[in-house]
Amino acid sequence: MxxxxxxxxxxxxxxxxxxxxxxxxxxxxxxxxxxxxxxxxxxxxxxxxxxxxxxxxxxxxxxxxxxxxxxxxxxxxxxxxxxxxFVRGQTLDAWVQRSPSWRQILAAFVQAGRGLEAAHRAGLVHRDFKPQNAMIGEDGQVKVLDFGLARLHDDDLGEELPSGAQASLEGALLLRPLTRTGVILGTPGYMSPEQHLGLRASAESDQFSFCVSLYQSLYGDWPFSTESFQALREDVVRGRVTPPPAGSPVPARVFKALRRGLMADPRARFASMTELLAELEREPGALYRRVAALAATAVLAGAGGVIATVGSPGVAQCPDARPELAGVWDGERAAEVGAAVRTKAPARAEEILAAIEPQLERYATTWVQLRNDACRAHAEGRQTAHLFDLQTSCLDQRRAALDATVDAFALAEATNLDDLVQTVGGLPPLVACADTGALTAAIPPPTDSLVRARVQQHRETLARAEVHEHTGQTRLGLQLVESVFADAEATKYEPLLAEAHLRKGSLQVRDGAAAAALRSFDEALATAIGSGHAGVAALTSSRRGHLLAYQLARPDQARDELRLIAALNRRVAEDVEIYGEFLNVAGAIHAQAGNWTTAGARWEEAVALREAHGRLATPLGIGILFNLGAQLLIVGHYEAAAERFRRVLELSERLSGPNHPDRTMYESTLAYALTGLGRTREALARMRELEARVGEGENKVTRLTVLLGLGQAELALSDGRAALQHFLAAQRTSPESFSSREWAVLMRAAAVAGDVPAMEKARDQALAGIDEHTDLRGLTYYEVFSGHGQALASLGRLREALVPLEQARSVLVESDDPVHVARRGRLSLELGRLRGQLGEHEVAESELRAALADFEAVLSPQNLELADAMLALGELALARGRLDEAAQWASRAESIYATTAEPEHAPWLQARALLARARVAE
CATH class of the missing domain: 3.30.200.20 (Phosphorylase Kinase; domain 1)
Incomplete structure (x- = not known):
């Protein structure tokens, strides 16, 4: 033929x-x-x-x-x-099936890229590049073919030729569209977003197809979902790239280059194939590894020094390790992070960058210093090869975490940039990589060198998954963890298996899958204990206990298991991060059970531990300090609480900037503490300043917190109408977050404002949240019934008000818990005041003295609630004509108010007036 x-x-x-x-x-x-x-x-x-x-x-x-x-x-x-x-060889897709190394695959595709690069220089776009459209010859040379969909990409050319053009001339075929605009061309799996959308293809489209092809060839899978064409198209158009499989030997820098080439926006890709190929061919750590290997060889051989081995006096034993962070954190990466933040949060960009860039730079500098120190110690024979491996393994995991954190800024939305700021502040500590005692005490790695290398790669993958956990990208994190489980050979090493189960459970907690998280934690705990992985056993037990107490609402079980949790954590008490987290969780479990004094002791211990090791100015450290402040607030130690909250604000601003959303919560709790100190006007001023700062555009939780804080301060100043308006605005802002406790405070504000319908509606809403499962000694029950009593009293319905107040107190009578004692004292104080107004002076005095006794038993001598009880006793004594006693009570109360209250504090003014009346009457 x-x-x-x-x-x-x-x-x-x-x-x-x-x-x-x-x-x-x-x-x-x-x-x-x-x-x-x-x-x-x-x-x-x-x-x-x-x-x-x-x-x-x-x-x-x-x-x-x-x-x-x-x-x-x-x-x-x-x-x-x-x-x-005629090319004697095979297509690239067939050649890849022969399992060449990743380096061979990359080299072959770089050749193909050179062909596309030449085509683009000539003004041509391939429009259908894929592994089947490139051949590798027997001589190893790669050639691109099938330009059947190519067309000139001159910017001046439209998709359609003008009517009447000489389109019939075959010499002009390259200038004609193959079909009208809107028709999809190319092979779907390799098509760019613009081709999926029926838009004009460009050189950047070829770049995208090239990166899909290389990703598929390197990792053996597609970078996008293949469940359906619709899922594929959605991932492509939205730029959702699947992370590489765990255990892949392909360097992270290659994936980063591919991911940039796979960006949905063509402008976000490389400026040209030339730039892409340069990035793919770059090996920043090659010189370091080569010289470090020579250094190790020289030491093992007893050579006089690596300088002689290398043969050049200008080459140091260990060159600076900074190039190993190329593409992880360097000038280019800093510029990328800056551009991403300025695009996503232009109003706060400079503040966010001022918070994160110095931290990232310090982390990178410390990493380089530790890497250099490790290399020199090894090259000079001051540490064993085993210890050098342990240190570099630890540092490689930290570098993976740093890399993933920086990468996350490109994927982040404006809504979770603040999570990323916290993630930067919570990067795993580098000091652990210099702790030779801890490194050598750890479980030995696998003896098989290949398995050991795969385990190390999987640990780096888990470090990346942890970053996704902290930034709320749980789907990506879980995908990474599943890729670790997929390596059946590596996960025979049980310590790695335990670490993977722990990370999976932590991600599932963040994802709201509590039951699944418990199963993962159970697997992690059993595997860790069985393999002797003490650190994972301890950390898993803590997180499992917190899950039981809170998300699964099984506080009794968590409390029962606390002894085991403590025993597992005592084995690693020298690990500040693990043991500090245990102390925080132990405090939380005790708090959930209402044991606030014990909770405070655990949090105090955790704060001291982290501060002693320079780890307080981290998200976890700040969180524990805040918990301690909240505990002090609950037990009525307002001055100590205010001190802790001021410290929280200082550390938070240093770590995350002055406008991080968490600041709203910190400012609000400080305002509550200031109110307890009699400085309500200062509290209101701070809340108004906070309201002006956050504005109307903040998220619902932030807005809710501000509005509630404003209402609380106004209610403390007896401005019921203003308080009611803020509470109603808070309820409209986030109805789903308005619990019985919030309705109880709104009920009190409505009563002070004289709005009976609003008060009754709030009362019904508050009482609706009380059922057979409500803890009768808990905060909700106390606030609903005490609030109901105070609301009735504000409306002048004194006899009615006695009923809910006595009901709330009745469940606390037998308790000696300090929190319960203080609440009982507050109820007795309210009851004493009401009895006095009803003319029941004997009963009133008994109630007031009981309140004072309870306060003196559990509160500090400067607590203003003691002064409130003394003031009430003085008012009662004056009403009964006991002038000297009234003056003594007023004087004592005034001396306490003077310690912390502002001069305009209403009870202090009342104490002064009482003292004056008693003296005049004398």
């Missing part, structure tokens, strides 16, 4: 548009590949003929070693053919 002058030797393969035959050219005595139309699948012969001519013209324009050469274009009858050079 002949095609023109070519003798057909055999079928080479089928393409989407034609058939390729191996042929012999008699005239030039050479073997060629001839492509002809695929008649049985092409219905429109004229259109297909034009497409084939387009391919020939496109390839004929190019002369490059990585592009198949076109010899001639011909036609036999109605059949058009293109004769090209």
């Amino acid at each position: 002949r095609l023109g002058r070519f003798n057909v030797l055999g079928l080479v393969g089928h393409g989407g548009m034609g058939v390729v035959y191996a042929c012999y050219d008699d005239q030039l005595d050479r073997k060629v590949a001839v492509k002809v139309l695929h008649r049985e699948v092409v219905r429109e012969q004229e259109n297909a003929r034009r497409r084939l001519l387009r391919e020939a013209q496109a390839m004929a324009r190019l002369s490059h070693p990585n592009i198949v050469t076109v010899h001639e274009v011909g036609q036999v009858d109605d059949m058009v053919y293109v004769a090209m050079e």
Whole structure:
């Protein structure tokens, strides 16, 4: 059989548009590949003929070693053919199936990229690059073929030719669109977002297809979902790239380059194939590894020094390790983070960058210093190869965490940038990598070197998954963890398996899957204990206990297991991070059970531990300090609480900037403490300043917190109408967050404002939250019933008010818990005041003295609630004509108010007035 002058030797393969035959050219005595139309699948012969001519013209324009050469274009009858050079080899997709190394795959694709680079310089876009459209010859040379969808990409060309243009001229075929705008061309799996959307393809589109092809070849899977065409298209258009599988030997820098080439926005990709290829070929750590290896060889051989081994006096034993952070944290990466933050949060960008950039730079600098120190110690024979491996393994995991944190800024939305700021502040401590005692005490790595390397890669993957946990990207984190589980050989090493289960459980907690998280923690705990992985056993037990106490609402079980949790954590008490987290969780479990004194002791211990090791100014450290402040607030130690909250604000501003959303919560709790100190006007001023700062655009939780804080301060100043308006606004802002406790405070404000319908509605809402499961000694029950009593009293319904107040106190009578004692004292104080107003002086005095006794038993001598009880006793004594006693009570009360209250504090003014009246009456 002949095609023109070519003798057909055999079928080479089928393409989407034609058939390729191996042929012999008699005239030039050479073997060629001839492509002809695929008649049985092409219905429109004229259109297909034009497409084939387009391919020939496109390839004929190019002369490059990585592009198949076109010899001639011909036609036999109605059949058009293109004769090209014959490549002895196979397509890249077939070659990859032979499992070449990642370096070989990368080198082959770089050659293909050179072909695309040349095409782009010539003004051509391939539009359908994929591994099947590139051949690797027996000599190793790669050539790109099938430019059948190519067209010139000059910026001035529109998608449609003007009417009347000489479109029929075959010489102008490259300037014609293959179809009208909106028709999708190319192979879907490799198509760029713009091609999926039916938009014009460009050189950046080829870059995208190239990166899909290389990703698939390196990692053995697609970078996007393949569940359905719709899922694939959605991932492509939204730029959702699947992380590489755990255990892949491909360096992170390669994935980062691919991910940039796979960005949904063409402008976010590399400026050209040239830049992309340069990034793929860059090996920043090559020099360091080469010289470090020579250093190690010299030490082991007893050589006089690596300088002599290298043969150049200008080469140090250990070159600076900073190049190992190239692409992780360097000038270019800093610029990328800056651009991402300025795009996503322009109003707060400079504040956020001022908070994170110095921290990232310090972390990177410390990492380099520790890496250099480790290398020098090893090269000089001051530490063993085993310890050097442990240190570098630890540092590699920290670098992975740093890398993932920086990467996260590109994927973040404006709403979780603040999570990222916290993640930067909570990067795993580097000091652990210099703790030789802890490193050598750890479980030995696998003895098999290959398994050991895979375990190390998986640990770096888990470090990345932890970053996704902290930034709320739980889906990505869980995908990474599952990729670790997929390596059955590596997970035979049980310590790694335990670490993976722990990370999975932590991600599931963040994702709201409490039951699944418990199963993961159970697996982690059993595996860790069985393999002797004390650190994971301790950490898992703490997180499991917190899960039981809070998300699963099983506080009794958590409290029962606290002894075991403590025992597991005592084994690693020297680990500040693990033991500090245990102390925090122990405090939380005690607090959930109402054991506030014990909770405070645990939090105090945790704060002291972290501060002693320089780890208080971290998100976890600040959180524990805040918990301690909240405990002091609850037990009525307002001055100590205010001191802790001021420290929290200072550390938080230093770590996360002055406008981090958590500041709202910190300011609000400080305002509550100030109110307890009699400085209500200061508290109100701070809340108004906070309201002006956050504005109307903040999220619901932030807005709710501000409005509640304002209402509380106004209610303390007896401004019921203003307080009611703020509480109603808070309820409208976040109805789902308005619990019985919030309704109880709104009820009191409505009563002070004299709005009976609003008070009754709030009362019904508050009481609706009380059922058979409500803890009668808990805060909700106390606040609802005490609030109801105070509301009735504000409306002048004194006799009615006695009932809910006595009901709330009745459940606290037998308790000696300090929190319960203080609450009982407050109820007795309210009851004493009411009895006095009702003229029941004997009962009133008994109630007031009981209140004072309870306060004196559990509160500090400067607590203003003691003064409130003394003031009430003085008012009662004056009403009964006991002038000297009234003056004594008033004097004592005034001396306490003077310690912390502002001069305009209403009870202090009342104490002064009482003292004056008693003295005048005398």
